Amino acid sequence: MKRLLITAGLLTCLAATNAQDIAPYGALPTKAQLEWQDLENYMFIVFGPNTFTDKEWGDGTEDPKVFNPTQLDARQWARTAKEAGMKAIIIVAKHHDGFCLFPSKYSNHTVRESAWKNGKGDVLREIADACKEYGLKFGVYLSPWDRNSPDYGTPYYNQLFANMLNEIYAGYGPIFEQWFDGANGEGPNGKKQEYDWEFFYQTVYHNQPGTVIFSDIGPGCRWVGNENGSAGTTNWSTINTKGFEPGAKAPAPAILNKGEEDGAAWVPAESDVSIRPGWFYSPSTDNSVKSVDKLMEIYYSSVGRNSNLLLNVPSDRRGLIPAKDSLRLMEFRRMREQVFKKNLALNAKVTASHSRSQLKPASLADGNASTYWASPDSVKTPVITLNFEKAVTFNRLLLQEYIALGQRVKAFRVEVLDHGRYKEIANETTIGHKRILLLPDTKTKGLRITITDAKACPVLSEVQLFKAPKS
């Protein structure tokens, strides 16, 4: 009896290991990158003296007294992000003009020198606290390019920049993402800085090893290669960074846009885009806040193409997110809720041409991204079928790979049952964390997804179907 129990125990144990026993493929995400990817959609707040002088790039000679928001309320920013369904805020702590929105010891061009709160204010503190209060993650943009610092263009500047990073990391709590702009122009002495990127990265990691570092090439996440919120339809989360640097020495934008198949490093894309034409608030853009349709298009071409979406919603001169922008964000959230309200795949009977023992195809349609299905190692092109008792009408197909084991799917085909025969409705590349296909209204009792090419046996976590209303 005892032996029997031991054998039974061993068998269950073996079965359980088998299910998990899928060799990861290629470069892999860290735990921090996995958590980061799940955030999907968060807010950027670009703010500073330029907000008051109506510029996109200040030259660093601005009188710090121009920075004087009359009603700054970081809790309004955080509340707006929260109600917009966003999970984090990244704030500009210093733009290219060198003005620090926190009273840095390493600069005399800061909020301390401004008129705001008689020099006693600290925007970074207020927004860090507000993010905490509203359960949002907090991130920081700190421009290496500094058109004010007298040390910019000298070797000491790299140390000074690291000192500022240390100051921020020691004083403002957990920082989920560090945003490094690649822009590298001249400083007040007419010289360009040779950035010591490795030193900057190590300074961040030394303080907070879990911070995801954004730059053109990561190492945590990468620029998507444009500022329109549009990732490539093919989008690998891997790229080759060796020999490259952020800025002028970065890979071409077209490469950043698509990533690189079999790239040596896991550096997923982040799409940064502004809700207005400029990055900074300007009264001249009050009537050009992006429409809900445009924001939905951006959502599909970023989050829907294996990229996170960093949407800039700039504070105005009062220090508030204007009503127009915040209303638009609420409409955008409501539209997403409507589109993704009812996952029609939940009613499907799911089968697969080949399944790994213990992994059920039903896990593909359980609405849970942490449960997954995979084919055996030897099968790279399995076929997944969803059958419905009653015909469903859909126009969005959402797919997810279980990326903890790497990005594996290279191409796939989608067909629907039409008068007893399968008809192709899409033929696409890469999936990654999330892929959303926009399709015409399609009514069917059967959907078939064929993985036509993969780096290793596919590991998929979700197949979802939705019917988006007419906009």
Ligand code: FUL
């Ligand atoms: C760019 C900057 O030059 C813009 O001013 C803005 O900060 C944007 C997010 O990145 O490279």
Ligand code: CA
């Ligand atoms: Ca699942």
